[in-house]
Amino acid sequence: MSDNNTPDIVYTKVDEAPELASASFLPIIQAFAGAAGVTVGTRDISLAGRIIAAFPDYLSDDQKQADHLAELGELVKTADANVVKLPNISASVPQLVAAVKELQGQGYALPDYPETPESEAEKDVRARYDGLKGSAVNPVLREGNSDRRAAVAVKNYAMANPHRMGKWSADSKTHVSFMDGGDFCSNEVSATLDAAATAKIELVGEDGSVTVLKDGVSYPAGTVVDATFMSAAALDDFLAKEIEETKKDGILFSLHMKATMMKVSDPIIFGHAVKAWLAPVFEQFGEEMKALGVTPNSGLGDLLARVEGKPEIMAAIEKVTAERPPMYMVNSDRGITNLHVPSDVIIDASMPAVIRAGGKGWGPDGEEADVNCVIPDGSYAPVYDETIKYFKQTGALDPSTSGTVQNIGLMAQKAEEYGSHPTTFEIPKAGTVRMVLENGDVLHEHKVAAGDIWRSASARKAPIEDWVKLAIERQAAEGCEAIFWLDEARAHDAELIRYVKPILEAAGVADKFQILSPAKATRQTLETIRKGENSIAITGNVLRDYLTDLFPILELGTSAKMLSIVKLMQGGGLFETGAGGSAPKHVQQLVEEGHLRWDSLGEFCALGESLNFLANAKGNKKAAVLAKGVEVATQKLLENDNSPGRKVGQTDNRDSHFYFAMYWAEALAAQTADSELAAHFKPVAEALTSGKDAILAELGATQGQPADLGGYYHTDPAKTAAVMRPSATLNAIIG
Ligand SMILES: NC(=O)C1=CN([C@@H]2O[C@H](COP(=O)(O)OP(=O)(O)OC[C@H]3O[C@@H](n4cnc5c(N)ncnc54)[C@H](OP(=O)(O)O)[C@@H]3O)[C@@H](O)[C@H]2O)C=CC1
Ligand SMILES: O=C(O)CCC(=O)C(=O)O
Numbered sequence: 001m002s003d004n005n006t007p008d009i010v011y012t013k014v015d016e017a018p019e020l021a022s023a024s025f026l027p028i029i030q031a032f033a034g035a036a037g038v039t040v041g042t043r044d045i046s047l048a049g050r051i052i053a054a055f056p057d058y059l060s061d062d063q064k065q066a067d068h069l070a071e072l073g074e075l076v077k078t079a080d081a082n083v084v085k086l087p088n089i090s091a092s093v094p095q096l097v098a099a100v101k102e103l104q105g106q107g108y109a110l111p112d113y114p115e116t117p118e119s120e121a122e123k124d125v126r127a128r129y130d131g132l133k134g135s136a137v138n139p140v141l142r143e144g145n146s147d148r149r150a151a152v153a154v155k156n157y158a159m160a161n162p163h164r165m166g167k168w169s170a171d172s173k174t175h176v177s178f179m180d181g182g183d184f185c186s187n188e189v190s191a192t193l194d195a196a197a198t199a200k201i202e203l204v205g206e207d208g209s210v211t212v213l214k215d216g217v218s219y220p221a222g223t224v225v226d227a228t229f230m231s232a233a234a235l236d237d238f239l240a241k242e243i244e245e246t247k248k249d250g251i252l253f254s255l256h257m258k259a260t261m262m263k264v265s266d267p268i269i270f271g272h273a274v275k276a277w278l279a280p281v282f283e284q285f286g287e288e289m290k291a292l293g294v295t296p297n298s299g300l301g302d303l304l305a306r307v308e309g310k311p312e313i314m315a316a317i318e319k320v321t322a323e324r325p326p327m328y329m330v331n332s333d334r335g336i337t338n339l340h341v342p343s344d345v346i347i348d349a350s351m352p353a354v355i356r357a358g359g360k361g362w363g364p365d366g367e368e369a370d371v372n373c374v375i376p377d378g379s380y381a382p383v384y385d386e387t388i389k390y391f392k393q394t395g396a397l398d399p400s401t402s403g404t405v406q407n408i409g410l411m412a413q414k415a416e417e418y419g420s421h422p423t424t425f426e427i428p429k430a431g432t433v434r435m436v437l438e439n440g441d442v443l444h445e446h447k448v449a450a451g452d453i454w455r456s457a458s459a460r461k462a463p464i465e466d467w468v469k470l471a472i473e474r475q476a477a478e479g480c481e482a483i484f485w486l487d488e489a490r491a492h493d494a495e496l497i498r499y500v501k502p503i504l505e506a507a508g509v510a511d512k513f514q515i516l517s518p519a520k521a522t523r524q525t526l527e528t529i530r531k532g533e534n535s536i537a538i539t540g541n542v543l544r545d546y547l548t549d550l551f552p553i554l555e556l557g558t559s560a561k562m563l564s565i566v567k568l569m570q571g572g573g574l575f576e577t578g579a580g581g582s583a584p585k586h587v588q589q590l591v592e593e594g595h596l597r598w599d600s601l602g603e604f605c606a607l608g609e610s611l612n613f614l615a616n617a618k619g620n621k622k623a624a625v626l627a628k629g630v631e632v633a634t635q636k637l638l639e640n641d642n643s644p645g646r647k648v649g650q651t652d653n654r655d656s657h658f659y660f661a662m663y664w665a666e667a668l669a670a671q672t673a674d675s676e677l678a679a680h681f682k683p684v685a686e687a688l689t690s691g692k693d694a695i696l697a698e699l700g701a702t703q704g705q706p707a708d709l710g711g712y713y714h715t716d717p718a719k720t721a722a723v724m725r726p727s728a729t730l731n732a733i734i735g
């Protein structure tokens, strides 16, 4: 749906640090693009914006907001889509509840999040909130497969200016622990559908009763449909054993999940860990805590807040905690543990952080220590396991000589586990889960017990074929090693391999590709980049996510600098900014000490790609000139080291936007392809250059002081602009 009101480029309005950055950077983009007749507009996909859009019937007319996510969901299915997508919050329940509370405080008469909905009205409210939970944005926008890599200039800069890496020692006790049975990995079955089909998922109880869990799940022909489950009993045994083992080893206990993206299964697994950690407390006070509204899936933080006024429960918690191994901390100064909030420790970012640090996590005493990284399901844990084993044997990677790993990820149309939420169930009672097709065929069945987590994931034919073709294209462009990270011994992967091989053979390029299990691919890839050579990892959706944080964090120090292109299957373009999240810690630092260390390199890269797309797809010559200018400016910003530093007083996000604007204007003034644009930008470049000292002084004057944004999830635009655009000189030139 592209109408006259759709701008040439849609720049998404999001949350937390990237949204703060946009308050400073977007006015620059709009002014520069406007001079070339390119329109850049925003669509609000922030958590607060999505909440407001979901409850028009509760709000006054001036508070109402259209459903921009739905609009973008349509746009990305057209060739007109040109969307720059910044990272947004994939909300856990505590984040959602906090955002609602903040909006209520601002006068939005939103209903409370119903913990235990009973009336029809409460059930309706709960369903609307549930639709906003977790990764509700990315799967809607990602109508294409993923191509993530470091731009050449960025990689070269990282090699010339290597970040610090923690040292690995051969006797590090840090390791990964995963289940050896009863998990999603070992229970998986998979089949490819010959014809289009509609399935019903039902639970046949041991008593013979039939409960329909989900009806009318339809798949086009050629879809790979998986089913699997995690045994709750096996999970509980595993967690109890790991807590004991960690204590024996004298190291930190940590749990790494993706409770945001895997919004149904992983919060439940997280809740099992909370229960395992406080097992004796739950045994003694389980009923009382339930009455207080304790839901282990929301984490220890929520639990502690609810039992605060109960000294006997608090005493029991203290007693158990003293017997437990020390826990890996999110923030030891504030006592925030790994199990406090399900969205605080997110595996794609958290495991690389441990690995980059040489296998260290922060303990409750504020000191670094070795850590047991518990990742219950064995499907992808071997990647981290193998990485850690490799570094223990060989020492840390050297970013000044290391090659690079690019990723081609199967992501389109809610591929694989990351699209499985509507078909994931916590099983209410023992029986058999069956997936039955409309002709009565039983596609998959599993015998399950109460509390098991059963889920079905699928990958469609068109996205799979598009993914293999994209891999062929990228391998031809790079000429380097290319590995499909697929395990022929795993049911789902075996079905994918049946697609991959014939396509490679038909294209005559089978010899350019290898197919290796994730563990073997990890080792080979690490050996390749250690030699200074490059590798393309062609993976499913989960490994796309994991690897595009893991390798960039080792090679570049951060995944913020990644080029992240989604070639939409209907011809449009979606340009994600970096491969990281919305960095809540950065907001805290800005609010406390007026320094924003968010690095917008991902935005610069995405902007360049988006303008190039406009130039190529729409023949917009001026956009091509703008794009070239963005490339030159980015290169210059790197060369001159104008990226943000971590500490107050150093270059920050706002300073780096000024430098970017100055270099961009200089490049546009100097180019000869479009004299009109050159003439327009000449005085702009001069004003920015001669105003440099004044501008930097005005920007710097705000550092070191607390900043007031007028909100967290729903900030005040005027206050945010005052914080993020404090230079009157710069504003006058841009304005
Ligand atoms: N594409 C998307 O929409 C994504 C959204 N998310 C969401 O983001 C939130 C936070 O997720 P989390 O897993 O903590 O991951 P983040 O990537 O937000 O944070 C991890 C750390 O990465 C570093 N980092 C990330 N981006 C930048 C940047 N541009 N500049 C500088 N440093 C950066 C920071 O490290 P340091 O502190 O060392 O500076 C940061 O603290 C969650 O709500 C999650 O749901 C997460 C991933 C992707
Ligand atoms: O959508 C999300 O929750 C996170 C996405 C993510 O981590 C990624 O795409 O790398």
Ligand SMILES: [Mg+2]
Binding pocket: 348, 349, 545, 546, 549, 579, 580
């Ligand atoms: Mg990720």
